Amino acid sequence: MNSLQSWPEPIIRVQSLSDSGLTFIPDQYVKPLADRPSLTEPPPPPAEINIPVIDLSQLFSPDRSIRSATARVISRACSEWGFFQVVNHGVSHELMKRIREVWREFFELPSEEKQAYANSPATYEGYGSRLGVEKGMKLDWSDYFFLHYLPESLRDQNKWPSLPLSCRELVAEYGNELVKLCGKLMKVFSVNLGLEEDYLGKAFGGEEVAACMRVNFYPKCPQPDLTLGLSSHSDPGGMTLLHSDDHVAGLQVRRGDDWVTVKPVPNAFIVNIGDQIQILSNATYKSVEHRVIVNSAKERLSLAFFYNPNGNILIEPASELVTEDSPALYPAMTFNKYRLFIRTKGPRGKSQVEALKSPH
Structure with a gap:
């Protein structure tokens, strides 16, 4: 049997472990010492570090200097951080609230x-509790629901939850809005890189672009x-829009040798560059390692929308x-071949994209 057809061990739902009231986590979730988070952070410097927050409405300002300055801020965030938050992005705050509530339900x-x-x-696709199929691998403390959104030939709403009743309708509406936002950002990235406005969009497959959540x-x-x-990883795809939990911080971004805990801005999306844009930009823009810490007092929910090249x-x-x-x-490689790495081995830092780099 192909190793990607079945899980190597019985699946345990992390939510059920948490709800059982256990006081020690099972050994398969205990990370090696070097990978464990430090939950006692050093005091922040005077100018508190956080990923850049960018007002996207300024891209459409009648003032050309404001438009240019905003584009430059985005370009700098892509090359220096690989991450930024966007506000005034055009997606309804009410829709963002409803989609988060329906998934909590x-x-x-x-x-x-x-x-x-x-x-x-x-x-x-569906309800999951592990990434990677290596037997005996260390597992992450999370459950998830994964679904395909684009291309439409892969979209199967019967695989989306039928309960809560509004879930399928909201996922379709939300996905449509995020595809529009990703399209706008791709144009900005292309121009910032000195390429034609539609270069990255075409490289991703144009109308046949892929997206999943x-x-x-x-x-x-x-x-x-x-x-x-x-666990620490860079996203294998093109670009990610993260609708983070406003109330519970958890995302950490690597900055040199340190981990910066991102402070989510209400109603913002956290945007990060994936490996495919790092490859297309010849490493002008960089995907950056990130990970998620967990909390003893509060559960946390986030929605990651992945905008990817056609496989x-x-x-x-x-x-x-x-x-x-x-x-x-x-080297040239299809995204379908590229993402087999994380689907087989699970999150492994930036080891995949770095291993591809040609020695010069």
Whole structure:
């Protein structure tokens, strides 16, 4: 049997472990010492560090200097941080609130209702509790629901939850709005890189672009200093829009040797560059390692929307960005082949994209 057709061990729902009232986490969730989070952070410097917060409405200002300045801030965030938050992004705050509420309701359903959507590693679509199929691997303290949104040929609403009743309708509406927002950002990235406005969009497949969503549920954890909700990784795809939990911080972004805990801005999206844009930009823009810490007192929910290249298109550095002084750093590869790494081994820092880099 193909190793991606079935899980190597019985699936345990982390939410059920948390609800059982256990005081020690099982050994398979205890991370190696070097990977454990430090929950006692050093005092922040006078100018408190946080990822850049950018007002997207300024991209459409009648004042050209404001438009240009905003584009420059975005470009700097992409090259220096790989992450930024956007406000005034055009997505309804009410829709954001409703989609978060409906997914909270899903995770509060009886386990047999959720179990009807149990996933397999063949597509990961559905209700899941692990990434990676290596037997005996250390697991993350989280459950999730993963679904395909684009291309429409992969979209199967029967695999989306039928309860709560409004879930499927809200997912479709929300996905449509986020696809529009991603399209706008792709144009900004293209122009900032010195490419034609539609370059990245075409490289991703144009009308056949891919998109999927993972709703992450991080239950309370009795020993949050021993585990992670999501291990360190860079996103394998193109770009991610994260609708974070406004009330419980959890996302940490690597900054040099340190981890910065992101302070979510209400009604913002956290945008991060994925490996495919790092490859297309020939590492001008960088995907950055990030991870999620968990909490002993509060559960946490976030929605990650992944905007990706069509899985069958070869992705390689844009020829306009390749010169004698800046040779192509990466070989051409389809996203379908690329993402098999994380689906097999689970999150492993930036080891995949770095391993592809050509020695020069």
